[in-house]
Amino acid sequence: MNSPKDILTSRQLLVILISTVIGVQVFIMPRLVVEAAGRDGWLSLVLGGGWALLAATAAAYLASFFPRQTPVVWFSHLLGKWGGIALSLGFGCFFLFVAAEVLRLFTDMTQTYLLPRTPSEIIMITFLLSIAYVVCHGINPIARVTLIFFLFGIIPSIILIAVFQGKVNFGELVPVLAGGIAPVIRGFLPAYGDFGGWGIIVFLVQFMDTPKEAVKGTAVGMAVIWLFFMATFIITLAAFGPIETQYLLYPVVDLIREMEGVGGFIEKLDLIFLSAWILSVFVTLAVCYYVAVLAISQLAGIKNIAVPVYVGLPLVYLLALLPQGYKAAEGLVGYLNYTSFIFSLSVPLLVFLARRKIKQGGVSDGEQT
Amino acid sequence: MGNKHKKPMVLLVLALLSLALAGCWDLWEIDDRGIVMAIGIEEIPPEEVLQTQGLERQLIESTNERALKITYQFAVPSGFAGEGSSGGPAYVNLGTTALSSEVRLRGLISTQSSRKGDLTHLQAVVLGPEVCKNGIYCVLERFIRDPGVRRQISIFVTEDDVAQVLDVNNPQEPMPALYLVSLTDNEDWANRMPPDMQLGEISRRIRENAVYVVPRVAAGENSLKMAGGGIFHGDRLVGWLGELETNAYRWIIGEVDTAPILVAAPGSKGPRRTEGYLAENTQSIRSVEIVDGQIKLKVKISTEGTLVERQIKEVVWSNEALAEVKKALANRVSMDTKVLIKKAQEEWRLDLFGFGREVEKKYPQLWKEIKDEWNNLYFPGALVEVDVDVIINRTGTKR
Numbered sequence: 199m200n201s202p203k204d205i206l207t208s209r210q211l212l213v214i215l216i217s218t219v220i221g222v223q224v225f226i227m228p229r230l231v232v233e234a235a236g237r238d239g240w241l242s243l244v245l246g247g248g249w250a251l252l253a254a255t256a257a258a259y260l261a262s263f264f265p266r267q268t269p270v271v272w273f274s275h276l277l278g279k280w281g282g283i284a285l286s287l288g289f290g291c292f293f294l295f296v297a298a299e300v301l302r303l304f305t306d307m308t309q310t311y312l313l314p315r316t317p318s319e320i321i322m323i324t325f326l327l328s329i330a331y332v333v334c335h336g337i338n339p340i341a342r343v344t345l346i347f348f349l350f351g352i353i354p355s356i357i358l359i360a361v362f363q364g365k366v367n368f369g370e371l372v373p374v375l376a377g378g379i380a381p382v383i384r385g386f387l388p389a390y391g392d393f394g395g396w397g398i399i400v401f402l403v404q405f406m407d408t409p410k411e412a413v414k415g416t417a418v419g420m421a422v423i424w425l426f427f428m429a430t431f432i433i434t435l436a437a438f439g440p441i442e443t444q445y446l447l448y449p450v451v452d453l454i455r456e457m458e459g460v461g462g463f464i465e466k467l468d469l470i471f472l473s474a475w476i477l478s479v480f481v482t483l484a485v486c487y488y489v490a491v492l493a494i495s496q497l498a499g500i501k502n503i504a505v506p507v508y509v510g511l512p513l514v515y516l517l518a519l520l521p522q523g524y525k526a527a528e529g530l531v532g533y534l535n536y537t538s539f540i541f542s543l544s545v546p547l548l549v550f551l552a553r554r555k556i557k558q559g560g561v562s563d564g565e566q567t
Numbered sequence: 568m569g570n571k572h573k574k575p576m577v578l579l580v581l582a583l584l585s586l587a588l589a590g591c592w593d594l595w596e597i598d599d600r601g602i603v604m605a606i607g608i609e610e611i612p613p614e615e616v617l618q619t620q621g622l623e624r625q626l627i628e629s630t631n632e633r634a635l636k637i638t639y640q641f642a643v644p645s646g647f648a649g650e651g652s653s654g655g656p657a658y659v660n661l662g663t664t665a666l667s668s669e670v671r672l673r674g675l676i677s678t679q680s681s682r683k684g685d686l687t688h689l690q691a692v693v694l695g696p697e698v699c700k701n702g703i704y705c706v707l708e709r710f711i712r713d714p715g716v717r718r719q720i721s722i723f724v725t726e727d728d729v730a731q732v733l734d735v736n737n738p739q740e741p742m743p744a745l746y747l748v749s750l751t752d753n754e755d756w757a758n759r760m761p762p763d764m765q766l767g768e769i770s771r772r773i774r775e776n777a778v779y780v781v782p783r784v785a786a787g788e789n790s791l792k793m794a795g796g797g798i799f800h801g802d803r804l805v806g807w808l809g810e811l812e813t814n815a816y817r818w819i820i821g822e823v824d825t826a827p828i829l830v831a832a833p834g835s836k837g838p839r840r841t842e843g844y845l846a847e848n849t850q851s852i853r854s855v856e857i858v859d860g861q862i863k864l865k866v867k868i869s870t871e872g873t874l875v876e877r878q879i880k881e882v883v884w885s886n887e888a889l890a891e892v893k894k895a896l897a898n899r900v901s902m903d904t905k906v907l908i909k910k911a912q913e914e915w916r917l918d919l920f921g922f923g924r925e926v927e928k929k930y931p932q933l934w935k936e937i938k939d940e941w942n943n944l945y946f947p948g949a950l951v952e953v954d955v956d957v958i959i960n961r962t963g964t965k966r
Contacts, residue, residue: 310714311714314714365768369924369928372928373927373928373929373931376927376931376932438771439771439775441771441774441775442770442771442774442775445770445774452718452767455717455718456718456719456767
């Protein structure tokens with residue numbers, strides 16, 4: 199089904215997961231969460247991140263029942279032919295939309311801070327073409343590129359936020375639950391939506407020779423992301439307070455802009471940070487697009503994904519350009535969050551079905567391959 | 568090289584050459600940038616702007632806008648000290664007036680400047696008293712929104728003429744913008760300056776409708792003086808904090824780094840002799856408590872430091888003398904802070920010190936009810952308790 203060279207180790211899976219889930223939404227996340235939950239947004243993140251961690255780990259566990267099998271096949275085993283097709287198509291379209299959304303938000307942010315006079319079409323087309331080149335060659339090159347970018351782009355960015363020096367006041371976190379539990383629940387969806395990229399796990403485990411390891415890799419990866427998002431949120435809140443955060447378009451970028459390295463000697467770290475972040479967005483976009491193309495081409499029975507990769511590019515480009523203005527583009531984030539949440543609800547159901555089928559002996563499990 | 572390699576090589580060279588083209592098309596050379604170092608903003612009566620006649624007058628859309636006079640301080644790179652220095656001035660100030668918006672003014676200033684204005688290196692904004700009284704949000708908004716402008720720009724208020732502050736001729740630091748910023752670095756050394764207030768911080772305070780203090784500068788003959796501050800509520804200037812008041816203010820908000828305090832030495836005769844104490848490590852904890860339905864504001868200041876001056880001859884190394892000095896110091900700090908809190912309660916009726924936030928932390932439900940009337944009613948009516956604890960760690964090189 200897949201060419202034999204397409205092998206992922208669990209470490210590669212971990213790195214891909216972290217780099218993909220940390221995309222562009224983290225830049226606006228504190229604003230969306232604070233808007234809904236106020237000071238208690240970190241509790242929303244605890245809930246949202248916890249739920250995403252459970253969903254992702256369960257999805258990896260589920261996929262490990264079917265080593266070296268594409269979800270397109272085992273979705274149909276579990277849900278019947280049409281249910282399987284619908285779910286695969288759903289995943290494919292979801293990641294296509296995610297890719298378009300990531301591309302759009304990234305372009306808008308780049309134009310705001312880095313390339314104000316470059317037309318957005320140019321940014322999008324160059325980005326898409328370089329992604330297409332990697333995606334065409336399958337999961338292995340993606341995994342290696344991700345590892346390199348992880349070392350040079352994402353780790354420095356994480357360190358930069360972790361060692362944030364500036365005027366922060368962690369007293370901003372109290373009082374806790376002053377408005378009761380309702381705001382925390384309201385903040386759940388925007389908080390959870392940040393982790394929405396976990397869905398790639400469903401499609402990536404098929405490349406692993408030892409899929410049982412995927413569960414651990416996924417859990418560790420999601421935990422790292424969870425911590426990172428929590429830290430980002432708490433530092434942003436501590437630096438700006440709950441009111442100003444709501445008014446900042448990209449609170450995390452403004453956080454980096456407030457930062458001064460080495461006693462004020464280095465300033466404007468946002469430029470370095472954003473340049474490094476391009477690598478992270480590259481990975482997010484590449485993996486999301488790859489999963490979308492993979493789902494749809496496996497569904498259609500196309501072996502060579504190079505053709506669908508190039509056919510799909512204009513689609514992503516058009517979808518990314520579709521919303522009029524930044525506000526409309528960001529409004530779509532809400533819909534994607536809902537969709538991702540529905541997927542996460544379907545995972546326990548699928549696990550239940552899979553266990554029942556295995557007990558009945560009706561499904562090929564690990565031993566049969 | 569074989570012939571079959573020729574074509575790819577040519578293509579490669581062409582591809583590499585094309586790299587050199589990228590990125591140049593929107594290049595804005597440093598020599599062509601008019602780097603704005605500081606901006607001074609003051610409000611003027613609209614009549615001064617509305618003097619034009621005919622169509623020009625019609626094209627100024629509205630007469631109901633605020634009129635501003637803005638001074639831009641451009642850096643003159645050839646005037647900077649260094650080998651290539653021409654010895655000329657390091658800056659040039661260009662001023663212009665128009666209605667309300669800085670965006671309009673920027674276009675206008677380009678009619679005078681040889682280079683287009685570039686705000687990415689902006690260091691300081693000086694606000695005049697009129698513009699502060701009428702609200703600074705609409706003036707500063709444009710800078711907060713601009714991604715090219717840093718959030719760390721220092722903001723100052725002045726009671727003098729803004730243009731005069733930006734045109735001070737100081738031999739130590741030829742560029743007034745940098746001179747201003749370097750003064751803020753001294754705020755840990757001289758407690759008469761309030762802590763530096765930056766654009767991002769002000770944006771936040773305005774959103775929270777908070778009370779805060781912005782450093783005040785005054786222009787002298789060939790120097791500036793930064794001391795005291797303007798008290799802002801939301802985005803309006805509502806009062807001035809004096810120099811010694813600022814000193815007490817910093818004790819309360821716990822921003823004392825290395826501050827000297829002086830007390831009269833006990834038992835000195837004739838002209839007053841003093842003891843000088845340098846605080847090296849100070850903490851101030853503000854809290855609130857509700858006692859019998861009465862809000863009580865508590866300030867607990869604990870400070871450790873060195874005795875740096877003692878103008879009477881008796882040695883300080885005795886338990887009695889040390890205790891006496893400590894007591895005098897603590898009394899001094901607690902008296903100063905109490906008087907300032909009292910003034911804030913009675914005269915300004917503004918919670919400068921952030922006690923409201925402490926109420927919110929401790930009694931969130933109560934805070935929801937009283938927050939609208941906090942400055943007006945509850946803060947002025949609250950009891951105050953100040954507790955100062957002084958520890959003298961060292962006494963310099965004498966005993």
